[in-house]
């Protein structure tokens with residue numbers, strides 16, 4: 292089968308939208324659905340095929356909408372269900388597909404299901420969440436059922452005074468985990484969270500935390516790594532549990548009824564054999580997943596922010612990327628390509644350089660060229676197409692709004708105190724890796740608040756570079772990152788067989804400055820070589836064979852004579 296016979300989602304580039312920060316239509320400082328609708332022509336002009344809208348459901352926003360209180364309603368500041376109907380229609384009439392975020396590992400504590408579940412131990416919905424009695428230590432102190440640490444710090448269990456039991460929450464206490472073992476719960480999830488929107492015509496889902504629904508059956512303690520804390524990293528105890536594949540086959544059956552696609556978020560699963568169980572077509576579970584191999588580079592091993600900026604080597608990057616690309620060599624599996632989303636800091640800051648406008652422009656184009664040349668479905672996060680970078684290091688920590696950032700900062704502050712070296716290290720880590728950087732308002736033009744809102748204030752501060760880095764300016768500048776992205780997306784379509792569906796092979800492995808790889812089409816003789824200088828210095832050409840190939844595109848006008856210039860990137864075909 293050639294790639295043009297592939298389903299749409301294999302050939303697609305998907306543009307991710309974070310509703311709060313995309314475009315505000317009514318001046319309240321928060322992005323909204325009419326704002327998204329107003330920019331559909333811009334989105335179309337990028338050359339993308341679909342949008343993924345982050346949670347727009349009703350929610351008290353403890354975790355920016357990943358805490359849903361009603362799957363069948365829209366968060367009022369974002370708009371109404373009617374606006375969603377209009378958005379779906381606005382996309383489809385332009386030939387753009389639309390996928391939603393499916394958050395079904397947990398709900399908000401304000402969801403009616405949880406309200407009923409916590410109302411009494413004999414509630415018919417008691418078993419819809421994960422409740423356990425307390426344990427008591429030798430001194431008689433009440434303790435949670437196990438030592439699991441939540442993803443946002445602290446115990447993963449919250450004590451409920453009313454019914455005198457603990458409930459499990461892998462994220463915020465305001466995000467209680469659903470009990471997937473109960474078939475009634477699963478049926479309710481499928482109906483309310485999935486079919487309600489599938490009937491409205493959405494084309495698929497990005498599925499949040501897709502491997503956490505089945506936990507360790509005995510909820511055993513995790514091994515103690517952090518001897519200073521009661522709570523321990525427990526990902527091996529709540530990811531990829533024994534019933535995962537049964538549940539996902541059910542999810543798949545629902546999607547199949549509507550011919551809808553799925554992309555699952557698959558954290559903490561670097562082993563390709565495990566990944567294949569989720570994405571092999573014959574397993575009938577997910578179409579593809581987001582692997583964390585690349586985006587987790589440089590994170591602390593035990594705690595994400597317990598690290599220093601750029602603590603990764605190019606070889607780590609190469610290995611991680613090769614692992615995710617390797618999925619494509621299995622004929623019935625598929626993969627994804629991405630460097631950014633709403634949980635990641637900006638890729639230019641992390642993997643390129645934002646030190647000068649010139650380096651920023653070159654490295655932004657280098658990353659665009661690389662991503663557009665990799666196999667799988669390509670995902671671009673809002674702002675990435677204009678080369679957005681992290682908030683400046685001069686910003687006060689109070690500008691960071693995300694629960695993950697503030698919980699960790701407060702934890703380190705309580706543990707080590709103001710002015711401590713540990714707290715300074717934490718600030719540096721947040722400046723480099725916090726999720727907040729992706730959540731700054733989209734920069735549309737050079738007016739106040741970068742055209743994101745006409746209101747007095749925006750919910751997060753606009754990045755300082757808005758006057759130089761915005762959609763309007765980059766549309767006018769042929770040399771912009773935005774123009775380069777459009778060009779790369781056109782070439783990606785033209786050379787689909789090779790760039791979207793080809794086999795990937797790293798070249799000159801071990802080179803710590805230059806990342807080179809080869810792509811080979813599966814059904815033709817075509818071959819491409821991609822060469823990327825990942826440093827801000829001149830580098831020697833790597834030892835790779837480009838005999839018989841012609842330069843297709845690069846981020847400098849002509850090939851340099853002897854060496855590769857800073858962040859130079861070239862594709863030969």
Ligand code: TEU
Pocket residue numbers: 354357358394442462499500556558595633634695726
């Ligand atoms: O993220 C899930 C997740 O597994 C975490 O690793 C996540 O990457 C987090 O950012 C840790 O740094 C998803 C969503 O993408 C995220 O926005 C939500 O906060 C989370 O689920 C809870 O729903």
